[in-house]
Amino acid sequence: MAIEVKNLFYIYGRKTPYQQTALDDVSLTIPTGSFVGLIGRTGSGKSTLVQNLNALLIPTEGEIIVDEFHIGNKKRKNKKIKQLRKHLSLVFQFPEYQLFEETVEKDVAFGLMNFGYKQNEAIELAHKALLSVGLDEKYFKRSPFELSGGERRRVAIAGILAINPDILVLDEPTAGLDVKGSKDIMSLVKQMHEDGKTIIMVTHDMDLVLRYTEQCFVLKDGKVTFGGSTNQLFDTISDDSAIEIPPLFKLAKKLKDRGAPINIENIKNAEDLIKQVNSWRKK
Amino acid sequence: MNNVTFGRYSPLNTFTHKVDPRNKILILILLMVSIFLQFHVWSTTLLLSGVFLILLICLMLISKVNFLDLFKSLKSMWFLVIFLLVIYVFIPNPTYKFVCYRFNDHYAIYWDSFYQSGYIILRLILMISLTMVLTSTTKPMDLTYAFEWYMTPLKVIRFPVHEIAMTLSIALRFIPTLLDETDRIMKAQASRGVDFNRGGLFKRFKAVISLIIPLFVSAIQRSEELSDAMEARGYNPREKRTRYRKLTFSWRDIIALLFGLAIFGGILYLFIYDHNVEEIDLFMQIFGINVGF
Amino acid sequence: MKKISVKNLCFSYVKDEPIVKHVSFNIHEGSYVSIVGHNGSGKSTLARLLIGLLAPDDGEIYIDDELLTNKTVRNIRKKIGLVFQNPDNQFIGATVEDDIAFGLENRQIKREKMHEIIEKFAKRVGMEDFLDKEPSRLSGGQKQRVAIAGALSLGPEIIILDEATSMLDPKGKSDIKELIEEMRKDNPSLTILSITHDVEEAFLSDEIIIMSKGEIAFKGKPEEVFSNREVLKSLNLEMPFIMDLKDRLKSEGINVDKSKDLDEIAEVLWPLK
Structure with a gap:
């Protein structure tokens, strides 16, 4: 298991009039190498949960085990936080807003140098990371502030990729991007998953959840209301639920209801559906 | 950011909350001047300070201001207390009379030093507490309106009163937004291995830079969008505007103002009297009793 | 009747790097038109040009047959309500009611009348229970609804939505879409211009203008636009x-x-x- 969350509670503004329970007895496990979706309405506790995972927030109660690291509510006992953050990295929503260096390569190398790499080593790794997100030499010496929104986001993601974490948490990686920008980012994420990384993606976009994730967890008011296979989630929830079923999956469900021999567990994208349709049409 | 609770506006509905902010500012000034008047005989001064302390406690009770929060915020004043004490003890004023301990002919510790520094601290505490009663019972926006109202006469000399008030109110509006943003950027940089609490000078400098620059960039972008939004909604600083919020004077304000004026007037009377009759214990004069030494 | 007429519009921030190139189109009164395009296609610049926040290098903009110039801009702006992308950066007032009041104050509406207007439009967007709430206590979708109420309260004839839904969650997005439908029912002569990259949203409009690299790449009814797969593919747009x-x-x-x-x-x- 890559991540084990046990009876996690997180309370904001404890013992003040503004007290608010953001996570209410959350327990879940995420296997190594999986691609997991984390879904729920704004304010359901998703962001709080992922910030607990790399100790940006310290649990009010309960514990988290991330491979060899342990996070509990005793702040002093949480050592090796820096190594934890190298092992599990968090890409925030709109990460392009965290860029600050005068050149793209320096910005990407910044994280590496924080984790103890020497400058030339860091720059070299930064170049590799930038190439992997599709930004070539032309970009290395440019200022991040003169790039387009999509390019800046790729630089920011490269900054995290360069650190080479084993677990990558992405908060709304496609928010605010146009179709092309989203596609670029998602194919990058998919590549990282194929390279063996564990991916956790927080998103509102159910099409992305269906297309990419194997498993997902649904949070509501700080509680986990579903944990299991993504297709199973869409299969079990009703139309009027807060979670919108992707139209593709709706169609698959309709076919299943009509008695078509469709394997709903395998439907991830339109190609999958058409393949199955073709297989029964040939008969 | 969350530990500063005293002085932050608390949405209640007490008498003090309902008083017109312009009036509250005026009364605050009157009370502050009263507190700052110094009398010749220290028994008088001490007694009046006691009166003010009781007044403050009453005011806090009426305004439902939390006492615990006050103590918490005063705790951070200990440095100032020590600083003042040291200054007063080691640099005695030649008028000091009561010797506490004499080292030699040139140097002695006087009781007066303790009294003087204690008195200053007491006055500071009183003033800070009063100001905090004001800020915790008045919406920041109402304070801005009140300041704008007081500065209106300056418009005659073309002082940009309205622009300053608008800038101030927008700044107030964006404080929570920018605090959220700061928190977000700090966390994002922490994910990239930045440690804001540890490391050498250079590392810390770099950490701060990694926070400040993104914050600036976003603040500038926000301000550009905000000015577009304001212009699109017909804002023109040079044109007349009407006012949605109106400050109104009610019976509460009359009571509060009379109360403020009464205290100020009383203290002022004592002050003038005190300066005419030098070196005499004022209270003995007035009440025929000796409360001092 | 032509509500908006744009003729040969050109604009560049930096010389020789045109953002908008020779754009011409007409928008009729009461229609709902979407301008679709990638980030950087010039569509947001277009919105700022239409309301006179930017001045064109060349070309003309007519609103109700009145040419947009330095002299007419203030009058023309009164006809247009603009809702921007970022919910936070257009919330000016300290609370919901103060924010709706901001535009009314600029128009020198009498104080006695303001409260009624504010209540009416807060209700219109379903925010009447939040009048005294500060923006930090509202969701992005709620803030956008307040922005729409602020625009509507000034009685505009044209509403321009500049990617107004792009930063919202699905609930916020669908709320705004519903609101657009309701606004049209309330006032059939209201002209809506929505700048977006959400194709599902554009599909609801009467007409779609696709922008690419500062030019109009395609124009037509949603069915026409989306049935033309080649165009969409070449523009890298999703169907x-x-x-x-x-x-x-x-x-x-x-x-x-x-x-x-x-x-x-x-x-x-x-x-x-």
Whole structure:
């Protein structure tokens, strides 16, 4: 298991009039190498949960085990936080807003140098990371502030990729991007998953959840209301639920209801559906 | 950011909350001047300070201001207390009379030093507490309106009163937004291995830079969008505007103002009297009793 | 009747790097038009030009046959309500009611009348229970609804939505879409211009203008635009799901052209015997 969350509670503004329970007895496990979706309405506790995972927030109660690291509510006992953050990295929503260096390569190398790499080593790794997100030499010496929104986001993601974490948490990686920008980012994420990384993606976009994730967890008011296979989630929830079923999956469900021999567990994208349709049409 | 609770506006509905902010500012000034008047005989001064302390406690009770929060915020004043004490003890004023301990002919510790520094601290505490009663019972926006109202006469000399008030109110509006943003950027940089609490000078400098620059960039972008939004909604600083919020004077304000004026007037009377009759214990004069030494 | 008429509009921030190139189009009163395009296609610049926040290098903009110039800009702005992308950066007042009041104050509406207007439009967007709430206590979608109320309260004839839904969650997005429909029902002569990259949203409009690299690449009714797969592909735009699926099925030799919705497609794919 890559991540084990046990009876996690997180309370904001404890013992003040503004007290608010953001996570209410959350327990879940995420296997190594999986691609997991984390879904729920704004304010359901998703962001709080992922910030607990790399100790940006310290649990009010309960514990988290991330491979060899342990996070509990005793702040002093949480050592090796820096190594934890190298092992599990968090890409925030709109990460392009965290860029600050005068050149793209320096910005990407910044994280590496924080984790103890020497400058030339860091720059070299930064170049590799930038190439992997599709930004070539032309970009290395440019200022991040003169790039387009999509390019800046790729630089920011490269900054995290360069650190080479084993677990990558992405908060709304496609928010605010146009179709092309989203596609670029998602194919990058998919590549990282194929390279063996564990991916956790927080998103509102159910099409992305269906297309990419194997498993997902649904949070509501700080509680986990579903944990299991993504297709199973869409299969079990009703139309009027807060979670919108992707139209593709709706169609698959309709076919299943009509008695078509469709394997709903395998439907991830339109190609999958058409393949199955073709297989029964040939008969 | 969350530990500063005293002085932050608390949405209640007490008498003090309902008083017109312009009036509250005026009364605050009157009370502050009263507190700052110094009398010749220290028994008088001490007694009046006691009166003010009781007044403050009453005011806090009426305004439902939390006492615990006050103590918490005063705790951070200990440095100032020590600083003042040291200054007063080691640099005695030649008028000091009561010797506490004499080292030699040139140097002695006087009781007066303790009294003087204690008195200053007491006055500071009183003033800070009063100001905090004001800020915790008045919406920041109402304070801005009140300041704008007081500065209106300056418009005659073309002082940009309205622009300053608008800038101030927008700044107030964006404080929570920018605090959220700061928190977000700090966390994002922490994910990239930045440690804001540890490391050498250079590392810390770099950490701060990694926070400040993104914050600036976003603040500038926000301000550009905000000015577009304001212009699109017909804002023109040079044109007349009407006012949605109106400050109104009610019976509460009359009571509060009379109360403020009464205290100020009383203290002022004592002050003038005190300066005419030098070196005499004022209270003995007035009440025929000796409360001092 | 022509509400907005744009003729040969050109604009550049930096010389020789044009953002908008010779753009011309007409928008009729009461229509709902979407301008679709990638980030950087010049569509947001277009919104700022229309309301006179930027001055064009060349070309003309007419609102109700009145040419937009330095002299007419203040009058023309009174006819246009603009809602921006970032919910936070257009919330000016300290609370919901103060924010709606901001525009009214600029228009020198009498104080006595303001409260009534504010209540009416807060109700219109479903924010009447939040009048005294500060922006930090509202969700992005709620803030956008307040922004729309602020724009509507000034009685505009044209509403321009500049990617007003792009930073919202699905609930916020669908709320705004519903609101657009309701606004049109309330006032059929209201002209709506929505700048967006959400194709599903654009699909709801009467007409779509596709911008690419500062030029109009395509213009037409949603069905026309989305049935032209070649254009969409060359512009790297996504199709609404149903249209995309129909196309894919067609290339597999399954004709579902007549099917209107998912149920009818399912019927073709697996007819009940």
